[in-house]
Amino acid sequence: MMSTPIRTRATAALWTWLLPLLPCPAQEPSAPGDVEPPQVEAPALQVSAGHLSLTIEQALILALQNDIGLSIEEVAGDVARLEARGSWGAFDWLFAANATVTDSEEEASSQLSGADVLTFNTQFVSLDLTRALQTGGTFAVHFDRTNSETNNTFILENPFTSDGVRASFTQPLLRGFGSEVATAPQQQAELVYRQAQERRRQVAHDLLLRVSDAYWNLVLARQQLSVAESSRELAAEQLERDRRVNEAGLNTDVEVLQAEAQLALREEARLQALLNVRTADDLLKLQLFPGKDRESWDTRLEPVTPLPEPASVEAPSDTDWSHMLAVALENRGDLRQARLGIELAEVRLRQAVSQRRAQLDLQVVASSGGFSGQASEAFEEAFSYEFPTYTIGLVFSVPLGNRTARYAERAARAQVRSATLLVEQAESLAASEVRDARRQLAHQAQAVAAAATSLAASRRQLEAEQARNREGISTNFQVLQFQDQFVQAAQRENSARASFMQAKARWLAVQGILGD
Structure with missing residues (x-):
């Protein structure tokens, strides 16, 4: 069995390799010209006995201030600006939580089942943090805890707590690769x-x-x-x-x-x-x-x-x-x-070219679990990676014929x-x-x-x-x-x-x- 210091060094080495792949928090790049329309100063008007004297300059300023069509375009510009800023929310962290309580009974299937009728009372909770990356990949952190109590006499700890922690990183290598595609x-x-x-x-x-x-x-x-x-x-x-x-x-x-x-x-x-x-x-x-x-x-x-x-x-x-x-x-x-x-049109073309490629994703997962009759011990055991599991792999898929993507690229x-x-x-x-x-x-x-x-x-x-x-x-x-x-x-x-x-x-x- 791998000793605790060696496991700790291995875990640290994995995180040292993963962390550089994670970009800083996504900023909202300011669109070129992202400034408010210039405000025109209201002209000093001379109204006397129902007559309004106007220079050509004053008339132009009044029109800019009062025109309905121009106001409509200003509102449309505000809508587009807010939508552009909001689009960067695709790279915000996503938090998800799940909690369940299960109470069940089942008939013993053998003399080694620990009881004639097995009863289980289980509380489960899971927490997830997921974030899409501007490289096209995804980084996720997962934690789950299971508290269970049973009448099974063969269980080592009763009640017991089982904790699990997992960090995963997925990066497309062909379809969807690169910031130009991810931020399209x-x-x-x-x-x-x-x-x-x-x-x-x-x-x-x-x-x-x-x-x-x-x-x-x-x-x-x-x-x-x-x-x-x-x-x-x-x-x-x-x-x-x-x-x-x-x-x-x-x-x-x-x-x-x-x-x-x-x-x-x-x-x-x-x-x-x-x-x-x-x-x-x-x-x-x-x-x-x-x-x-x-x-x-x-x-x-x-x-x-x-x-x-x-x-x-x-x-x-x-x-x-x-x-x-x-x-x-x-x-x-x-x-x-x-x-x-x-x-x-060129941005859409880059998207279409990327979508035509085969899917080849790199997946890296580091997980660990903890089991104990004490919740604190199970938590410490899981996060210290005392019993780690490391997985690295490739996922490949390609649509045969690929007509949808092929014609989409031609259209682009x-x-x-x-x-x-x-x-x-x-x-x-x-x-x-x-x-x-x-x-x-x-x-x-x-x-x-x-x-x-x-x-x-x-x-x-x-x-x-x-x-x-x-x-x-x-x-x-x-x-x-x-x-x-x-x-x-x-x-x-x-x-x-x-x-x-x-x-x-x-x-x-x-x-x-x-x-x-």
């Missing part, structure tokens, strides 16, 4: 969280672009209303002048009728421009104050950021669109999500290819949008300059024609024609400036840096 669910959860972050960022960029468009549409509508009101005043002045001339007998009633008809048309245009202002006002409020609060909907918005002066409008200085594309490829949320989709490879194609498609779309956005911005800058030149020429033409009309060398019809041309030129100039600001916002948006 956690990697997937973190990638899903990162995708949720990028989706929120993309939703925020889309929101800022919509708010920017709505803001400049409202500015444009108010500018066009101002033009319509000015043109109506011009028509009213012309009508008053024609009436005075007619009263003096220097023109005909036809010219007065022309002026009256022109005034009616200008009034119609003014009413349409007023309707456009109210419509644009509501569309902007839809982005800033979603909901059904009556006070918010009844508030009139007054944009205070003006359209740029023509002299300040410049075309983009960077003539190399490839630089813009490089910025877009790095920053666009849709591209980041697509690339994370490739990583997600196809998913990687699909995710790669989606990235290529998104990059192609990004290149097209970048080129178009830069082309549109350059065009709108040129359109502003052309519209400003046209407006200046129309103004000079109108002033000259009005002077000729006062001298009696021009007809009323010609003056009204030049007034129409001037109004149209003013409207085109306003539209060009508003379109330039919208093109500038889109130029930033297609690069993925709007609001950053």
Whole structure:
């Protein structure tokens, strides 16, 4: 029989070999970008008599604070973050306990049974600690105790206690081997969280672009209303002048009728421009104050950021669109999500490849038992490994045909290819949008300059024609024609400036840096 010191050294040697295989307690790796969304400071708003004055910056901040769609994405991001953190609980210790009490009788089967009718009263309890390891293996510690009392006269100790202790380690060597496979669910959860972050960022960029468009549409509508009101005043002045001339007998009633008809048309245009202002006002409020609060909907918005002066409008200085594309490829949320989709598919592929392999598991078990009429002696005997048992072995199994795993691997490879194609498609779309956005911005800058030149020429033409009309060398019809041309030129100039600001916002948006 092995002496106690030798058994103790053997047990210590076994634990010395096993312990390095056990990793430290699993930590929750922080997913890249695991930070709270930046908090935007509430803008100082000026509300007076039901009117709210807003700069473009204040409008953008309000939208980020109040948008329901963005709030939904933030909640979805929180859900993904918590699920990613919780997935690491797969490597927490698992505690299990079992307790039973058994009272039984059985008829003696021989004269050596110890009694004619054997009675047993047994209390059993077991405790288990199990933990999955990031190497793919499992470590478990087991302890059980049996307290038994019987009328069997051949039992050495009655009542007696039997204790058992066992430590076991199982490590896959083929299927399920390695941390990349064992932590695949956690990697997937973190990638899903990162995708949720990028989706929120993309939703925020889309929101800022919509708010920017709505803001400049409202500015444009108010500018066009101002033009319509000015043109109506011009028509009213012309009508008053024609009436005075007619009263003096220097023109005909036809010219007065022309002026009256022109005034009616200008009034119609003014009413349409007023309707456009109210419509644009509501569309902007839809982005800033979603909901059904009556006070918010009844508030009139007054944009205070003006359209740029023509002299300040410049075309983009960077003539190399490839630089813009490089910025877009790095920053666009849709591209980041697509690339994370490739990583997600690759993680699933590694899982599928591992599942196709045969099962070959290494098992190491060290156990010991103790038996005594005293519970403390049985416990000490078991944990001192006075009577140890050591087992080391391999478990092998392989499914014949293995069709499920084989086709699952092929499907996973196809998913990687699909995710790669989606990235290529998104990059192609990004290149097209970048080129178009830069082309549109350059065009709108040129359109502003052309519209400003046209407006200046129309103004000079109108002033000259009005002077000729006062001298009696021009007809009323010609003056009204030049007034129409001037109004149209003013409207085109306003539209060009508003379109330039919208093109500038889109130029930033297609690069993925709007609001950053």
